Amino acid sequence: MGLAFPASCFLLSVLPACWAGMDQTSSSFASRGPWVQVQRFLVPRYVALGVNVTLECDYVVQQHATLYSLKWYKGNSQFYQYIPSLPQQHAAFSVRGLDQGQVVEGREGRRLDVLGVTLAASDVYRCELVAEGPPFHTTQRSANMTVVVVPKEPPVISGSREYYQQNDHVSLNCTSPLARPALTLTWNINGHQVLPSSVKTVEHLTNPAGLEKLTTHLSLRVTQDYFQDGVMSIACVGRLADLYLKSAEVIIREPSSRWFTPTNLYHTSGSAEVSSTWTMRVIPGVLLLLLINFLP
Template sequence: FSVAGLKLTEVRIPKYVVKDSPAQLECLYDLDGEALYSVKWYKDGNEFYRYVPRDMPPAQPFLLPGVIVDLHNSSDATVTLRNVNLQSTGRFRCEVSGEAPSFQTVTEHGDMIVVFLPDQGSPKISGGRPRYQVGDYVKVNCTSGRSKPAVELSWQVNGEPADKQKLRKYNTIVEGRDGLETSVLGLQFRVEQRHFRNGDMKLKCIAELSSLYWRSNEESVEGDRPQKAPALESRETAYASNSRADPVQAGSTAPPSSTPPAPLLLLVVSLAVVGAVATLAQGIAQDIDVFKIPMDRTATGGMAKGDPEARELLAGREEEKRSARPGKSEAQLGKITLSAR
């Protein structure tokens, strides 16, 4: 804005300033032959700095919440603010007035925002899985740290900006005495084969605030590919080869043999032999009893060897043996009788 003679050439007010840092405000003017009466600065309509060349000292600050003037680094064209805070945010206006008799006045303003950078570093990605298959749905959220104002969030898939249709915007979360803000941006889409590059899919969230802040976080997820059939068969074959069965016989489709196992057959034969030996031993023992009868009788003095009574007794016992052992042959019985005699 300008009038004849006096004019403002430029007003420089930084748009963003990081909290606790200094801010420099500039008001450049051209008197065009006029004498300078004053330069005044206002924040949201309240004067906080005045420069009058005729006054001593010419620079004078005024108390205002959120505004601390650094007089050592301030002049008619520049005002420096120290340690700005969130209350320093507002509209700043410069007003330049000429000397009498015209007292021409020109003014210009600009907005300054004090930035509280995110207090938790890079943005956080949540809801993701380590692996995805084609057809699965990706549903992830990106959350920034608390800041003032809220940061701008964006998504990239494999280095390319995500389609706006896949973004899910949520309301900004405001908390605390200073009204710090948390931004949340969701990303949802169905996985396709084109999303995998060399078997991986990269999801990247970017948080930025003008030129003062830029952070990103990236997650790389793998494609969960199904196993190929040959590989599966190979593992099964390896497992079978570790068993006690012959791999060739294991793969055969012929029915199992009906021949009893060798250990069982050997057991049956052994039992048969033992049974036969026991029967033979029993017969021999009974034969020995036949011999003992006359000998016992002789030993006790009851009958002599050639006694008819003894022969008759032996003949009766022989008859009993024949009826008790039908399996004995006549030749065997004859041998027994002959021996007894």
């Protein structure tokens, strides 16, 4: 004679096994990890106006899953999609600052070439990947890209004199060419950056096209400590991300003869011809005086 169990007891005896089975299934899915993972993601931080830009979103899909879609967004606006299940797998869309004709697809959406970027192309770019397992799993990566205007000319130093006496006040300006954003300007003496207390920004202008020009001012006294092997180099260096690095330089030299030391005169690189002419006029007179002193 078998024992009879109430129905409620039967349910209670079965449900834990059911829940245990569900936990095992869920745990099995979880142990497989994300259905799709980004292996390489590339959005350049700064790009020059008008160049072609490469965006990359390389991925790997696990064996138990399939890729449902890959989509690219500029800001919150979608401009490209790759959906393998659709008859037309690839599609590009025009959004603000980006025309669909500028987008060239490669490697199933893993790489996009954006042709001839404009300033309006600056934005946050996002790659979104969706895989179906089941269930659906979404992975995304994003980065900011800024389109900049890179100048061709170097900065310009102004205010230099032909000669400096020791303890003279050196007052120089450095003006950047037009760029967007403005260049970062730094002053160096003999390759070493000048203390911030000696430099100040005197002008920062923006023209109607949004291009910026910056002028900074260097102020210091000429001392013997500034000279290395008779030369003092003053440079103004302009930088814009990793796309621009140019400089302007002024060379100040010590006198080459002991006859000039009482006057403590120094000249810049632009005054070599003037200095040579002046020397040729003075030396004959000095030699004449020496001859007179040595004559009986």
